[in-house]
Amino acid sequence: MATHSNNQYFVPHGSIYPAVLSAGLLSLASGFIFSLGGDKGLDHLHTPGKWMMILGAVIIMTMVFKWMGTVIGESLTGKYQNWEDKSFRIGMIVFICSEIAFFAAFFGALFYMRVLSVPDLAAFDPAFTPYKDFVGTWPSLGPGGHTQGVGGLVVSGNYVPPTNFHAMQPWGLPAINTLLLLTSGATITWAHWGLIKNNRKQLIIGMALTVALGIAFLICQALEYHHAYTEMGLTLGSGAYGATFFMLTGFHGFHVTLGTIMLIVILLRCMKGHFTPEHHFGFEGVAWYWHFVDVVWLGLFIFVYWL
Amino acid sequence: MSTTTVAHHEEHHDHPTGIMRWLTTTNHKDIGTMYLTFSLIMFLVGGSMILGIRAELFKPGLQLMNPEFFNQLIGVHALIMIFAALMPAATGFANWMIPLQIGAPDMALPRLNNWGFWLLPPSAILLTLPFTLAMFGIGDGALATGWTFYPPLSVQGGIGVDFAIFAVHLLGISSVMGSINIIVTLFNMRAPGMTLMKMPMFAWGWLITAFLLVATIPVLAGAVTMLLTDRHFGTHFFDAAGGGDPIMFQHLFWFFGHPEVYILLLPVWGFIPQILEAFSRKPMYGYKAQVYSLWAIGALAVVVWAHHFFTAGMPVPALLYFMYSTMAISLPLAVLFFCWIKTMWNGSMSFETPMLFAVGWIILFGIGGLTGLVLADVAADAQYHNSYFVVAHFHYTLFAGGIMGIMAGVYYWLPKMTGHMYNEKLGKLHFWLTAISFNLTFIPQFFLGLAGMPRRIPDYALQFAEFNMISSIAAFVLGFSQLLFVYNIISCARGGQKATDQVWEGAQGLEWTLPSPPPYHSFTEQPVIK
Amino acid sequence: MVTQGMKNVGLGLLLSLAAIHANADYSWNFPEPVTPMALDTLHVHNKFMIITGIIFFVVLAIMIYSIIAHRKDKGFQAVPDKTPSTAVEIFWTLIPFAILLLIDFVIMGIPAYHSVVMMEDTRDKATMVVKITGSQWRWQYEYLDGDAQGIKFVSNLTTTDDEMHNKAEKKEHYLLDVDNHLVLPVGEKVRVLMTATDVLHNWWVPQFGSSRVAVPGFIRETWVQVEKPGTYRGQCKELCGKGHGYMPIVVDAIPMDEYKTWVAAKKEELAKAAAGSDKEWTKDDLVANGKSVYEKNCAVCHQVTGAGLPPAFPALTGSKIATSPIFGADGKYLPDSHLDRVLNGKGVMPAWKATLNDVEIASVITYERNALGNSVGDMVQPSQVKAARQ
Numbered sequence A: 001m002a003t004h005s006n007n008q009y010f011v012p013h014g015s016i017y018p019a020v021l022s023a024g025l026l027s028l029a030s031g032f033i034f035s036l037g038g039d040k041g042l043d044h045l046h047t048p049g050k051w052m053m054i055l056g057a058v059i060i061m062t063m064v065f066k067w068m069g070t071v072i073g074e075s076l077t078g079k080y081q082n083w084e085d086k087s088f089r090i091g092m093i094v095f096i097c098s099e100i101a102f103f104a105a106f107f108g109a110l111f112y113m114r115v116l117s118v119p120d121l122a123a124f125d126p127a128f129t130p131y132k133d134f135v136g137t138w139p140s141l142g143p144g145g146h147t148q149g150v151g152g153l154v155v156s157g158n159y160v161p162p163t164n165f166h167a168m169q170p171w172g173l174p175a176i177n178t179l180l181l182l183t184s185g186a187t188i189t190w191a192h193w194g195l196i197k198n199n200r201k202q203l204i205i206g207m208a209l210t211v212a213l214g215i216a217f218l219i220c221q222a223l224e225y226h227h228a229y230t231e232m233g234l235t236l237g238s239g240a241y242g243a244t245f246f247m248l249t250g251f252h253g254f255h256v257t258l259g260t261i262m263l264i265v266i267l268l269r270c271m272k273g274h275f276t277p278e279h280h281f282g283f284e285g286v287a288w289y290w291h292f293v294d295v296v297w298l299g300l301f302i303f304v305y306w307l
Numbered sequence B: 001m002s003t004t005t006v007a008h009h010e011e012h013h014d015h016p017t018g019i020m021r022w023l024t025t026t027n028h029k030d031i032g033t034m035y036l037t038f039s040l041i042m043f044l045v046g047g048s049m050i051l052g053i054r055a056e057l058f059k060p061g062l063q064l065m066n067p068e069f070f071n072q073l074i075g076v077h078a079l080i081m082i083f084a085a086l087m088p089a090a091t092g093f094a095n096w097m098i099p100l101q102i103g104a105p106d107m108a109l110p111r112l113n114n115w116g117f118w119l120l121p122p123s124a125i126l127l128t129l130p131f132t133l134a135m136f137g138i139g140d141g142a143l144a145t146g147w148t149f150y151p152p153l154s155v156q157g158g159i160g161v162d163f164a165i166f167a168v169h170l171l172g173i174s175s176v177m178g179s180i181n182i183i184v185t186l187f188n189m190r191a192p193g194m195t196l197m198k199m200p201m202f203a204w205g206w207l208i209t210a211f212l213l214v215a216t217i218p219v220l221a222g223a224v225t226m227l228l229t230d231r232h233f234g235t236h237f238f239d240a241a242g243g244g245d246p247i248m249f250q251h252l253f254w255f256f257g258h259p260e261v262y263i264l265l266l267p268v269w270g271f272i273p274q275i276l277e278a279f280s281r282k283p284m285y286g287y288k289a290q291v292y293s294l295w296a297i298g299a300l301a302v303v304v305w306a307h308h309f310f311t312a313g314m315p316v317p318a319l320l321y322f323m324y325s326t327m328a329i330s331l332p333l334a335v336l337f338f339c340w341i342k343t344m345w346n347g348s349m350s351f352e353t354p355m356l357f358a359v360g361w362i363i364l365f366g367i368g369g370l371t372g373l374v375l376a377d378v379a380a381d382a383q384y385h386n387s388y389f390v391v392a393h394f395h396y397t398l399f400a401g402g403i404m405g406i407m408a409g410v411y412y413w414l415p416k417m418t419g420h421m422y423n424e425k426l427g428k429l430h431f432w433l434t435a436i437s438f439n440l441t442f443i444p445q446f447f448l449g450l451a452g453m454p455r456r457i458p459d460y461a462l463q464f465a466e467f468n469m470i471s472s473i474a475a476f477v478l479g480f481s482q483l484l485f486v487y488n489i490i491s492c493a494r495g496g497q498k499a500t501d502q503v504w505e506g507a508q509g510l511e512w513t514l515p516s517p518p519p520y521h522s523f524t525e526q527p528v529i530k
Numbered sequence C: 001m002v003t004q005g006m007k008n009v010g011l012g013l014l015l016s017l018a019a020i021h022a023n024a025d026y027s028w029n030f031p032e033p034v035t036p037m038a039l040d041t042l043h044v045h046n047k048f049m050i051i052t053g054i055i056f057f058v059v060l061a062i063m064i065y066s067i068i069a070h071r072k073d074k075g076f077q078a079v080p081d082k083t084p085s086t087a088v089e090i091f092w093t094l095i096p097f098a099i100l101l102l103i104d105f106v107i108m109g110i111p112a113y114h115s116v117v118m119m120e121d122t123r124d125k126a127t128m129v130v131k132i133t134g135s136q137w138r139w140q141y142e143y144l145d146g147d148a149q150g151i152k153f154v155s156n157l158t159t160t161d162d163e164m165h166n167k168a169e170k171k172e173h174y175l176l177d178v179d180n181h182l183v184l185p186v187g188e189k190v191r192v193l194m195t196a197t198d199v200l201h202n203w204w205v206p207q208f209g210s211s212r213v214a215v216p217g218f219i220r221e222t223w224v225q226v227e228k229p230g231t232y233r234g235q236c237k238e239l240c241g242k243g244h245g246y247m248p249i250v251v252d253a254i255p256m257d258e259y260k261t262w263v264a265a266k267k268e269e270l271a272k273a274a275a276g277s278d279k280e281w282t283k284d285d286l287v288a289n290g291k292s293v294y295e296k297n298c299a300v301c302h303q304v305t306g307a308g309l310p311p312a313f314p315a316l317t318g319s320k321i322a323t324s325p326i327f328g329a330d331g332k333y334l335p336d337s338h339l340d341r342v343l344n345g346k347g348v349m350p351a352w353k354a355t356l357n358d359v360e361i362a363s364v365i366t367y368e369r370n371a372l373g374n375s376v377g378d379m380v381q382p383s384q385v386k387a388a389r390q
């Protein structure tokens, strides 16, 4: 076990934030359920679901910001030495691993459908298959509901695949988005060099650029979604392709949003001069996160858009 | 003053008391205590639910409840027992004992640690709220799909499913936070000189559990998220019409679900050897071999998931692969069993309650494991699958292997935690009642399964009557004997004969070098291991 | 002390064993196998039980010896293992490893391999094909080839509510009896196609040893070859909702010649039904016929009274769909009309066009509109249903 520059580990004050944060999550989750519509939902009871959600969201945000505020305060008052710093680094790495596992689930679903379920549906014994003219090629919208098989084989619901459907083409907006994210990866590294060289100008410009690129990415994705829904017949509901496309890119976009917010916070802290060349985990943690988001996008570009 | 910890400094003024102490605490012992208490309460709740089931199954015919409610009780029983009783108990021990065992001042990320616990009560509320809502005519009760959430049934189901989905999300966040904390603590907080290969076995068990959690819980979160969108937002992940596949959910679920069962037992496999060595008064046998076996199990755990749905239809090569890889798990476990028994061999054994539970545990978990080995056989599994044989198997592993293991740990560490000895007579009585009534509850279920009784049915054909009756009666004995356990813990926390620092003659490890109960700050100066 | 514990555990075993003998209906093992597959699984199972049993008792014996011999109160002094050199440790720990290796991959592994191959070979030498469709909460059988081709029927539980609620004496085959049995010829290898219309079900007859999940939208395969004439019973084995415990399976295995006569008889019925859909029916006949169809198929959810179980299962009494017009001006049935809903279903409501014939659908609709507290007065002719199918 390494010998520590300081042999006292910092154990913080008790804090109410975690407990209240959990309460906020409870309110958000149950509010969401209460406001669900449809024949399975509860909104026909005019439940206060929406308000519970808003309340929950407000609580969560306040708690997160207060919590992070405390952490920043502690870091500024030099409570964190190398020993604590190492904890944060290991913690951040493990956390990112769990995020990877989360995306793995959706990539898994994508591969499963492409390689297994869609081809299977097209490959039943021709003598008996209910999907006479269904070809198991990707992109696929599935054979559609109400298929009448031998003696009637009814697949759920009244789902009819959209007819005006087009798959998303990689070499338009998606390619631009790839460019944006890759550049942002470069700019944040450049900013990091600046930080290490104690060159504040380079640091702040680099960060500002990164934030800008992040926002640009989000705008492009918004346009892409709009296009998909209005012109391409590509929606959450359009079969295997639509589901995997929107869940993967959607969750990625969500992570980009979080990442951008964190980047902004870090940018402000840089301006306030919170970071020193030797002591700046806050910066690195977010940088790592950003690179992770970056890599996930590459996976998306290759497997969702391109191949 | 340079040696007093910053921590000391912080904590001494304003030390919140009462409820605020528990809401805000960052102290690993307080948090551990909260986890353990929560676990005990939920054990009782989940247990009483299944007592309802056993009462309904006491004789053929519908006596007490309608089938919907029956199905709801089963699923919630399982989710509560696994996520709210067994896992929090293990995490509670981790919080209490890991810092003590590796000579750390506290867990590495105390505030996160506190959050990890406070996510649990909300999830428990989410799980059980639908029952209450249903009483007021809102929705149709908790999820009625069993704990496995299989679509399309779960897509068809009512709001209970939505509540369960979000409960699982919160539980997942909690487990991941807990795992991060434990991994960091084990890598960064060990006392100088304590190399990884000098870590206590319990720490090893938990380290691997934490890795498994980080790798698999997010996949479950993803799976139930797809379920949510299939239910409400028109996706077709689990619907052939859109090119999806209900069986895909089973793959995702069990990719988490199978590692989960080792997640539940690895911590137990960690501290049982420590109990054995304490009461055999000789160091445990084959430390290295055990560590490697734990790793082997951890690795195999994530590549065998499909043995839970052999009958769902898979290509022959897949069936064979999953059968053989599943069987392979018995190899490292055989090594573990060997080491445990070799640890007892030539020891000078005494049988206080913890040792009784440990030894009983070996035997009963042995039964659970061996029946698991049988289930892995594809051909035979066509018969066992979803029959009571499986129910019996996993109660031998989950209740005997899990809960009874935890009980051994409770009796072993309770004196250290409370500073008092528990009532030995009551403890022994509790063991015998539990061991006997447990077997009487679940041995009949093996035969029920073989005779062809499917699980998850509220009513059964007449030829299954006798065994169900035995099982139900024994289940109630089993249930109520747990009240002894509760009583013993409470009275021990309240007071009783003072416990020495060493407590058990043969106990080994740093936790026994501290006074009982340990000071608020475990190690202000890290001990140095040479 | 622990040995005494063992006694108690043993006692438990005995007790339950005693209970088995109290009831001769079944042994302590799988029920008598009647197909090659079931026979094979039984052998695999027995072999495995013996092997694991041996492991268990050997290890147990060693433990118990140690527990008796190496006790403190016997004054036995601990003899620490001379901290094993890694080599020695590895050698020792490899022994149990090797034993299980042998069992898993040789003694058990090899026979297991053959069983799997046999189990999955559904087509080779199969002489007929039967399609089994699971739906909440009944099985539907259809003969896909041979002279039985076109025969299809639904088989519903016949146990009464009173039996279930202990208001009436439970009959011998409580919960294991259905109106229409699946009939199979003895000795023929039958290729079985499995599918479902709503959720997962699992068609399981213990004495056949074959069990397959029925997945909606997918076709799964298994096979049965019943060697011994008789009536065999099983149950759905995949949780499929509130009726999961109430969708049993009954199979009659009969000699080929009897089977042929049965097929002929069935064909007769079908012909009649077909004729029925062309002739004009009176409202009263339809209502009368509809009552039985309704109580067999619909009452599970919508209840005998038509009150339903809201919110999951809406009431029919006074329901909009069951009271609003069915046919538009052009004589075609309207979307979301009573007929549309019964034919094509929606959400939880199954589509019945595959399950019920024209007469049954016409009758049940007419019944629902003129009974159960409704009195719309109109009716649907089987011929109209027939037309609606095109």
Ligand code: HEA
Residues within 6 Å of the ligand: B148, B261, B262, B264, B265, B307, B308, B309, B326, B327, B329, B330, B331, B333, B334, B337, B362, B363, B366, B367, B368, B369, B370, B372, B373, B374, B375, B376, B377, B381, B384, B385, B386, B390, B393, B394, B397, B398, B401, B402, C055, C056, C057, C059, C060
């Ligand atoms: C902690 C929980 C736990 C543990 C440890 C295990 C351990 C194992 N389980 Fe179990 N299992 C479950 C919990 C667990 N299981 C649950 C909850 C289910 C049902 C889920 C559901 O459907 O709801 C299940 C279901 C289940 C199935 C699916 C059955 C079906 O639905 O058709 C299978 C199939 O292969 C299986 C196999 C195994 C195997 C091979 C092991 C192996 O790890 C076992 C290895 C151990 C050994 C081989 C023992 C070695 C012992 C000796 C060598 C000597 C012993 C003798 C003495 C001590 C005297 N399990």
Ligand code: HEA
Residues within 6 Å of the ligand: B043, B044, B045, B046, B047, B048, B050, B051, B053, B054, B074, B075, B077, B078, B079, B081, B082, B086, B145, B146, B147, B148, B391, B395, B398, B399, B402, B403, B441, B455, B456, B457, B475, B478, B479, B480, B481, B482, B483
């Ligand atoms: C750790 C996991 C765990 C534990 C500890 C248990 C504990 C028990 N389980 Fe559970 N069980 C599961 C996990 C577990 N189970 C799982 C995963 C399933 C599968 C669910 C599914 O199919 O989806 C299952 C399903 C299951 C079934 C099958 C239901 C069915 O398929 O139809 C049965 C039937 O007998 C059963 C019985 C029991 C019994 C008798 C106990 C006993 O050990 C319980 C002991 C009793 C108590 C602990 C009660 C104590 C309380 C009191 C005495 C009253 C006082 C109360 C208060 C103060 C609140 N369980």
Ligand code: CUA
Residues within 6 Å of the ligand: C134, C137, C200, C201, C202, C236, C237, C238, C239, C240, C241, C243, C244, C245, C247
């Ligand atoms: Cu059909 Cu269970």
Ligand SMILES: [Cu+2]
Residues within 6 Å of the ligand: B257, B258, B261, B305, B307, B308
């Ligand atoms: Cu498993």
